[in-house]
Amino acid sequence: MDALIGARLHTPEGILSGRALLFADGVIRDIVAEDAIPADARIERLAGGTLAAGFIDLQVNGGGGVMFNDAPTAATIAAIGRAHRTFGTTGFLPTFISGPRADMARAVEATREALDQAVPGVLGIHFEGPHINLARRGVHDAREIGPLAESDFDLLASLGAGRTLVTLAPESVEPFHIAMLAARGVIVAAGHTEADAHTFDRAAPELSGVTHLFNAMGPLGHRELGATGAALTRDDLACGIIADGIHVHWDVVRLAWRAKPRSKLFLVTDAMAPVGAPALDEFSLGDERVRVVDGCLRTADGRLAGSLLDLGQAVRNCVVHAGIPLEEALAMAAAYPADFLGLAESRGRLAPGLRADLVWLDDDLRVRATWIGGERSDTPEAR
Secondary structure, eight states: OEEEESSEEEETTEEESSEEEEEETTEEEEEEEGGGOOTTOEEEEOOSSEEEEOEEEEEEOEETTEETTTOOSHHHHHHHHHHHHTTTEEEEEEEEESOOHHHHHHHHHHHHHHHHTTOTTBOEEEEEOSSSOGGGOTTSOGGGOOOOOHHHHHHHTOOOSSEEEEEEOGGGSOHHHHHHHHHTTEEEEEOSBOOOHHHHHHHTTTEEEESSTTTTBOOOOSSOOHHHHHHHHOTTOEEEEEOSSSSSOHHHHHHHHHHSOTTSEEEEOOBOTTTTOTTOOEEEETTEEEEEETTEEEETTSOBOSBSOOHHHHHHHHHHTSOOOHHHHHHHHTHHHHHHTTOTTTSSSOOTTSBOOEEEEOTTOOEEEEEETTEEEEOGGGO
């Protein structure tokens, strides 16, 4: 039995002081007063800060210098996971951006292999496209975007383990297509879309959420909700949001947090290869060259191309710039994405019976260490 003390604990009951987190065999066993730690426990004292559930990122295109699209292998997934773990992420979905069907199949095989090998952090796969609206494609390759064919159902639902998230434009498919995917265990989110509120209503109840709220979707209007308005006003839809101050203004992040019910807004990064590889200032996404320009990623013609964000920074941004309470920012990075994936019984909170996937942040909200299944890894700054 291990006991962590010395830090505040972010629990479902709030942030608690003077408590110890007990874990054994990769599972949280209890939270007790420090004077109630079992005599045989190995005690580790943390130097202040906050201990919270490890972060869960549902949209990770790359990191550590590599992109999942470029090399859809288990080794790539492991490299991405190592890079993002440095910033507090203990669970993630490697995300494959619209590409050839053969590469999508390779991505499924790579994810299945990573799950079989118990690669730390991998929870499944996210297919962002290719069934999206061409007019809202962003940096997705226009040649790969197209209608949902019968063979695509088998491909999208073929992982057979973990979780599969698919982003599509509701107007590009029929409602029964979404129902068919959901019946096969696929979580479906709307994204890269110009769907109106009526189309969102037709896609319910099988549509689970919205990918990167506000970005690559029709705007909110005062006479027509648009995709953004539908996402904000449908209480059943959970929304990911990129809190980097580039994709969404801080005040709009706060507005979305106020508008959505608790647990229905969570943080994502949409991270690309340079995250965790600061020397990398240029890379390829298909035929596009993407460069780091003034702290963000842009194509040659100036389009945003994912982000340089990590979840640790996203949490700090929510607190410092968007005025969101720390308790909520931490939940937006862990509990709420776990809920969205249907993993609330195993991850996302500090509670007995859940996995000991943890993140320790100092008083400046900088990640100092993580634990995945109870195994500790310090960040480079803390070593």
